[in-house]
Amino acid sequence: MNDFGGEIMYKGIAASDGIGIGRVVIIKEQSLSYTSYTPKSIEQELIRFKQAVSDFTEKTMAMAERIKNQIGQKESEILEGQILMISDPMVCSEIESSIKVGKCSEDAVSTVCDTFIQMFLAIEDEMMKQRASDIGDIKTRLLKILIGIEEVDISAVAPKTILVAKDLTPSMTAGIIKENVVGIITEVGGKTSHSAILARALEIPAVLSVQNIVALFKDGDEVVVDGFEGSVIENPSDDLKAQYLENKLEFIKYKKELSTYFGKKTITADGIEVELFGNIGKPEDAFKVVECDGEGIGLFRTEFLFMDKSSIPSEAEQFEAYKKAAVLLKGKTIIIRTLDVGGDKEIPYLDLEKEDNPFLGYRAIRVCLQREDVYKPQLRALLKASAFGDIRIMIPMVTCVDEIRSVKKLVKKYMLELDSESVAYNKDVKIGIMIETPAAVSIADILAKESDFFSIGTNDLTQYMMAVDRGNAKVAYLYSTYNPAVLRSIKHVIECGKKASIPVGMCGEAAADKALIPLLISFGLDEFSVSPASVLATRKVISEITKEAADKLAGEVMKLETEQEIAELLRKHI
Ligand code: PEP
Ligand code: MG
Numbered sequence: 001m002n003d004f005g006g007e008i009m010y011k012g013i014a015a016s017d018g019i020g021i022g023r024v025v026i027i028k029e030q031s032l033s034y035t036s037y038t039p040k041s042i043e044q045e046l047i048r049f050k051q052a053v054s055d056f057t058e059k060t061m062a063m064a065e066r067i068k069n070q071i072g073q074k075e076s077e078i079l080e081g082q083i084l085m086i087s088d089p090m091v092c093s094e095i096e097s098s099i100k101v102g103k104c105s106e107d108a109v110s111t112v113c114d115t116f117i118q119m120f121l122a123i124e125d126e127m128m129k130q131r132a133s134d135i136g137d138i139k140t141r142l143l144k145i146l147i148g149i150e151e152v153d154i155s156a157v158a159p160k161t162i163l164v165a166k167d168l169t170p171s172m173t174a175g176i177i178k179e180n181v182v183g184i185i186t187e188v189g190g191k192t193s194h195s196a197i198l199a200r201a202l203e204i205p206a207v208l209s210v211q212n213i214v215a216l217f218k219d220g221d222e223v224v225v226d227g228f229e230g231s232v233i234e235n236p237s238d239d240l241k242a243q244y245l246e247n248k249l250e251f252i253k254y255k256k257e258l259s260t261y262f263g264k265k266t267i268t269a270d271g272i273e274v275e276l277f278g279n280i281g282k283p284e285d286a287f288k289v290v291e292c293d294g295e296g297i298g299l300f301r302t303e304f305l306f307m308d309k310s311s312i313p314s315e316a317e318q319f320e321a322y323k324k325a326a327v328l329l330k331g332k333t334i335i336i337r338t339l340d341v342g343g344d345k346e347i348p349y350l351d352l353e354k355e356d357n358p359f360l361g362y363r364a365i366r367v368c369l370q371r372e373d374v375y376k377p378q379l380r381a382l383l384k385a386s387a388f389g390d391i392r393i394m395i396p397m398v399t400c401v402d403e404i405r406s407v408k409k410l411v412k413k414y415m416l417e418l419d420s421e422s423v424a425y426n427k428d429v430k431i432g433i434m435i436e437t438p439a440a441v442s443i444a445d446i447l448a449k450e451s452d453f454f455s456i457g458t459n460d461l462t463q464y465m466m467a468v469d470r471g472n473a474k475v476a477y478l479y480s481t482y483n484p485a486v487l488r489s490i491k492h493v494i495e496c497g498k499k500a501s502i503p504v505g506m507c508g509e510a511a512a513d514k515a516l517i518p519l520l521i522s523f524g525l526d527e528f529s530v531s532p533a534s535v536l537a538t539r540k541v542i543s544e545i546t547k548e549a550a551d552k553l554a555g556e557v558m559k560l561e562t563e564q565e566i567a568e569l570l571r572k573h574i
Contacts, residue, residue, distance in 0.1 A: 007233050007240060010210045012185070014230030015196035018205030019248035020183025021241060022160035024221040026214060029166055032143045034106050042100055049095065049105040052145045056138070057083050063174035070178065071201045074284050078134075078194050079174065086138050091116065106146050113139035123346060127307055130194060137169040157181065162225055164217050168195040178202050183225030185213055185232055199227075200533070207232050258536040262293050266528075266539045268521060270546040275527040276539055277333070279507055283321045286328040288532040293539075296333035298455060298529020299394070299507035300325060302378070303340050306347050312374055318381035326389025333390045335455065335505075335529075337434065338378055338407075340364040340396040343460075344471060350374065359469065364397035369406050379407075380414050386426035393431045394455060399439040404450040407431065434507070436460035441489040448500035455529070456493055458508030462486050481510040482566040487519065487558065494523045505529055515570035517541045522554035541574075 039045035060083050068076035085091060091112065098108035113135050120132035144150075154163065154175035162183040165172065173195065181204055189195045189208040199206035205227030213232070217223070224233040224244050233240065266276040277298030278289035282305070289297055305313050305321055313321075326334055341347050342363030350371075355361040368375040385391055395407050408431060418425050432453035433440070437460070440447060448454070458481050463470040465486050468478040481487070490506075497504035505527030510516050512530035514537070520528070521542065530538050553573055560566050 007236055010213060010216070010232045010234070012207040012210035012213075012230050012232065013190055013196075014227055015189070015191055015193075015208045016184070016199035016204060016206035016227045018203065018227045018251060019244050020162055020205040020225040020227070021236070021244060021248070022162045022182040022223070022225075023158075024164050024217045024219060024223055025157050025161045026217060026219055027154070027163060027165035027168070027172065028214075030144070030149055032140065032147065032149070034143070034147050036107050037104050038102050039099070039104055042102070045099050045105055046096060048146070049099060049108070052105065052142055053086055053092070055145050056086060056142055059141075060171065063171055067174050067198075070176075071198070072287075074287065075198055075201045077284070078198070079171065082134055082138055082171075085134060086142070106143060109139060109142050109146070113142075123348065128346075133167065133169070133189075133193065136167075137171055140169075141171060154181075162223050164213055166214055168198075173198045173202075176202060176204070178204065183207075183223070183227075185210055185217075185223075185225060187211065187213055258540060261536045261539045261543065264539065264543070266295065266542055268542055268545055268547055268550075270548065272521065272547050274521070274525065274542065275333075275505070276535060276542070277335070277505070277507075277527060277529040278532040278535060279529050280325070280532070283324040283328070285532070286325040286334075289535075290328060292532040292535040294532055294535045296335075296390075297325065297329060298333075298335050298505050298527055300334060300336040301340065302337060303345050303347070306339060306341070306350075307345075309349075311349055312377065315377035315381045315384075318378055319384045322382055322385035322391060323388045326385055326391055329389055331389055333392060335392045335394050335432070335453075335507075336382055337394040337396050338365070338382075339368055339374060341367055359463065365395050365403050365407070366397065369403065375410065376414070379410055380418070383411065383414055383418060383425040383429065384423055386429045387424040391426070391429065392453065393429060394453075395431070395433045396457070397436055397460070398433045398447065399437050401443070401446050401450055404431070404433060404447065408450070432502075434460075435493050437464050438489070441465075441493055444493045444496035445499065448496050448502055451502060453502050454493060454497050454504045455527075456490055456504065456506040456508060458486070458490070458506060458510035461489060461508065462510075465489055480563050480567070481508075481513065481516060482570065483563045484558075484561065484566065487566070490520070491523045491558070494525055497526075498524055503527060512538050514538075514541050514574050515567075518545050518550040518573065519554050519557060519570070521545060521547060522550035 060079050064076040064079040067079060094112045095108045098112060099105060116135045117132045120128045154172055155177055157180055159180045161181050163181055164185045167188045168184060168186050184199050184204055184206040186195055186208045187210060196208060205225045207225055207227060207230050210232055222235055224236045265273055267273045275295055277296040278294030279299040280286055280289060280297055281301045322336060341350060343359045352362060382391060382393055430452035433447060433451050434457045435441060435454050436457035459470060462479055462481050466478050466483055468475045470479055494504045503526040506525055507529035511528040512534040528538055557566055557569055
């Protein structure tokens, strides 16, 4: 919290871009207190619980439908996921067993949900935290049904409302009328929480994880929500409001301007054309890429297909998922990365041992090459799906050429199997690699001879090049793509790709960095793969630069010796 000139500023996580100026409506947590009792009839209590689940399902389906109409299919799936969770035989039978030993439904629901919440929270993973939050939402809403408390109706708030809540659950968000809510502030949640995803989908500015904000504000307080900077300003002065209003109008103008790039080629002002793809995690996200005018998919992170399950997804399941994305892309390129498990990406049922240095350990291709049960269904599914579009296979975390050769050998083997089964596939399917390690950078010339394409994964490359854990806040000051070591690596990899006449793309976050794009153009990057929401902004930056100006800037940048000097110069140019 900062006090500047009478206004108080609170800091949180910037979760959805935009500026909101309005009045606070606090979404209070309703008391869920009840008195425990021992049911007279276990059978009646089981019926009572089943009725509550049925009410829950009905209400949730109605909300999902509302979200589908207001926002989209993908966002409604968050609520549909809750229906699946409560219908999960493991969750239901645990609750029923608890009732059968004499507990009332409220106690059974609370205890079982709390156990699952603790279990998910024990795993250090953003996705598991989200699961815990979903179970918490299910628990609260089931208890409300059992106790007989009405749900908060957010749809009734007045125009220019800033919603303030401990957490904005998907069920609450379902009621939001986009035109009336100009900002969201919560005490919990991060950039990838459901509230953040929904806020972004609704294009409502949001600041999450602001400590104690529910107690600090009261209904009717006037506040500014700055979703760019992650700040909230209480009782803004007229001058400050005017300043924010100007920023807001500028942002609206910018978004309108971005829309003029829809349907255009991605080409520099002096005519150098590049490819602009989108990154996805699930086949349905391919919709988003098409919707945002991506020209293909540069990275399909398949680990999400594995994380959403309790066992390895079968070849048939994976085939359907890859085929779905390929069909949605209607012949455009789709680069699918084979499983990148390990490091920060945990898949509990694969039973990988805990390691002291997981990022330097048993990860990605190292695991896949030793686990036929994991890799075979994936490679066969990819080959089968290659008959339905321009699917390309990408290998993560490569450090030596043997890894590519081993994958190619396996692909050949599975091709022969498919031949004998008379199953169609693309015999010329392209196999490329991610450049994410210093080893891959230094032997890029050797790797290029065995690869159909490169894609630079700057998220990991920066981590490994700088020897700095990408999730460790203490050394975050070193985690920057602008470090000369990282920039030289990127330049070198692109040069090696050019010499071998293979295309070089980038699918790490740096591909969408406005300040860095001129450098990437100068180095000769062929393909940029960014989050779908960044497609038009990236195209705009590329369209506004010339190769000549980019070369001049790159010449100056590459002479500099420190990250700070480079950052300063690059930022000066945007
Ligand atoms: C990368 O490392 O840049 C990358 C795209 O892979 P991920 O972020 O999935 O590790
Ligand atoms: Mg990576």
